[in-house]
Amino acid sequence: MKVFRALKREKTYRKLFFAGIINGIGDRFSQVALLTLILQMTGSGLSVGITLALRMLPFLIFGPLSGSIAEKLSRKKLLIYTDFTRVLIALSFLWIQGPKDMWIVYVGSFLLASGEALYSPTRRSSIPAIINQKNLKEVNSWEQVLLGFVLIIGALTGGVVSFAFGAKAAFSINILSFLIAGFIIVTIPTLEARTNIEADRNDEKAKLTTLFSVVMSSSLLLMLVSIDFIVPLTNGIENVLISVYAIETFDAADLGVGILYSVLGSGFILSPMITKWIKGHYLLFGFSCMMIEGIILILVSQSNSFALVVILFGILTIFGGVGNTLIDTVVMETIPLRLQGMYFGMSATISNSILGVSMFVTGVLLEVYEPRTMGVICGMLYFTFGLFYLIWSLSVNVKEEHVKINGKAFSRSLSEDMSD
Numbered sequence: 001m002k003v004f005r006a007l008k009r010e011k012t013y014r015k016l017f018f019a020g021i022i023n024g025i026g027d028r029f030s031q032v033a034l035l036t037l038i039l040q041m042t043g044s045g046l047s048v049g050i051t052l053a054l055r056m057l058p059f060l061i062f063g064p065l066s067g068s069i070a071e072k073l074s075r076k077k078l079l080i081y082t083d084f085t086r087v088l089i090a091l092s093f094l095w096i097q098g099p100k101d102m103w104i105v106y107v108g109s110f111l112l113a114s115g116e117a118l119y120s121p122t123r124r125s126s127i128p129a130i131i132n133q134k135n136l137k138e139v140n141s142w143e144q145v146l147l148g149f150v151l152i153i154g155a156l157t158g159g160v161v162s163f164a165f166g167a168k169a170a171f172s173i174n175i176l177s178f179l180i181a182g183f184i185i186v187t188i189p190t191l192e193a194r195t196n197i198e199a200d201r202n203d204e205k206a207k208l209t210t211l212f213s214v215v216m217s218s219s220l221l222l223m224l225v226s227i228d229f230i231v232p233l234t235n236g237i238e239n240v241l242i243s244v245y246a247i248e249t250f251d252a253a254d255l256g257v258g259i260l261y262s263v264l265g266s267g268f269i270l271s272p273m274i275t276k277w278i279k280g281h282y283l284l285f286g287f288s289c290m291m292i293e294g295i296i297l298i299l300v301s302q303s304n305s306f307a308l309v310v311i312l313f314g315i316l317t318i319f320g321g322v323g324n325t326l327i328d329t330v331v332m333e334t335i336p337l338r339l340q341g342m343y344f345g346m347s348a349t350i351s352n353s354i355l356g357v358s359m360f361v362t363g364v365l366l367e368v369y370e371p372r373t374m375g376v377i378c379g380m381l382y383f384t385f386g387l388f389y390l391i392w393s394l395s396v397n398v399k400e401e402h403v404k405i406n407g408k409a410f411s412r413s414l415s416e417d418m419s420d
Contacts, residue, residue: 006138012130012188016123017142019184021149023083023119026177027112028154030090032257033162033170034105035243041099049240049363051109056356058114059349069118075126075191082115083182089115090178093171117352121344126191128332128340137329141272144321151265163255211339211346220401223392224331228350230385231290236358237378238297242313244371250306263310267317274318275325282326283398287390289323292316294383301375330398334405 007014038047069078089111096104131139162170215221242264246256278285296316303309335343365374 006135007142010131010135010139012191013127013139015184015188016126016191017146019181020123020146022177022184023181024146024150025154026174028150028261029158029161029170029177030093030174032158032261033167034093034109036162036247036257037096037167038105039243039247042102046363046367047102048243049360049366051105052239053356053360053363054106054110055113056352056359058110058117059352059356062114062117065118065345075122076185076188078122079119079185079191080182082119083178083185086112086115087175087178090171090175094168096167117348121348125340125344128337130191136332137275137325140325140328140332141275143328144268144271144325148265148268148321151268152262154261160255211342214336214339214405218401218405220334220396220398221405223389223396224334227327227389228347229354232351232355233358234378234381234385236355237362237374239355240359240362240366241371241375241378244366245309249371250309252306256306259310260313263314264317267314268321271318271321271325274322278322278326282330283393283396284390286323286326287386287393289319290386291383291390292319293323294379294381294386297379297382298376301372301379334402336405
């Protein structure tokens with residue numbers, strides 16, 4: 001009930017939540033249809049890997065700029081502009097006719113992802129700025145529910161629509177979703193921090209120096225930042241394998257992709273039922289969930305039953321949702337509010353760039369190795385990384401780190417103000 005009360009009380013976040021669902025559902029409609037269309041036109045796992053990699057590349061280019069652009073325009077305006085611009089870009093997919101039009105797939109995917117590279121970190125950094133801090137864990141739980149709804153409605157319904165009416169119907173729904181989400185954001189009063197908005201508009205170079213200094217002074221922040229470098233290596237393999245398992249391993253076509261993504265969504269929606277019972281030791285539980293994900297991915301790679309794979313992916317995502325919520329909560333509680341926009345921009349840049357490289361390499365490797373072999377490797381990496389971070393977290397005192405980080409950030413901010 002506390003989770004529902006948090007959503008009811010946080011009116012601004014509630015609009016951001018529903019805009020995110022609509023935006024995400026439309027994007028999933030397009031992604032399911034596009035990946036299936038690519039495999040039907042080319043039959044190449046490499047083409048899938050290239051497309052997914054191109055969706056990640058813009059985060060390397062635009063991710064670091066999202067914080068400064070959001071401060072110049074305001075977070076609200078940036079979200080509105082990126083939604084409405086993506087309407088025009090998404091229209092290009094309606095002209096795809098065959099293999100000769102793969103350039104439209106690549107260019108359109110890159111441009112749509114460029115909008116997301118600005119949108120995603122800006123939206124994420126808005127959350128702690130507009131909500132009551134006591135509701136942070138509950139709101140992060142709703143972020144997992146949002147992802148769940150996006151996967152269930154977007155992927156499953158997208159698979160059905162693409163299967164029954166063709167890819168162009170799915171692309172049209174994506175166009176409409178960007179329009180609706182943009183108009184919802186228009187109704188939000190502000191996405192800036194409630195207190196001292198102007199004081200947060202400091203020189204970007206000074207803020208970058210402060211963030212770097214704060215990160216380097218804290219073993220907790222070094223651990224959190226390193227996650228952005230390491231974990232996307234495994235996420236990239238998993239993202240490619242989902243479509244390949246459904247379409248090639250089990251011959252389930254669009255509908256199979258939609259079913260797998262929708263069951264992932266069910267796991268995310270169910271995850272808050274477990275998260276609400278966790279009152280402390282967030283890192284310990286979060287990294288334990290990562291190890292469990294690895295074990296389940298190995299089981300998935302050995303299964304000969306599509307029904308069993310569906311069940312296993314659902315269980316996997318419950319633990320994934322719990323882990324994501326707990327680690328995101330630690331991040332938002334740890335990073336000083338004035339530095340969160342820059343931090344999330346850098347985080348998105350690092351993680352999505354590595355994710356893109358991982359998906360491209362996975363596509364290349366799938367030309368040589370069987371999907372099941374790649375599945376075993378993915379599961380082993382998840383388990384190994386989870387164990388590594390669990391051991392590291394045992395040496396970190398989170399409360400002491402919070403005090404040290406805030407003291408460091410305050411002293412840096414004070415010295416910068418005095419020098420000005």
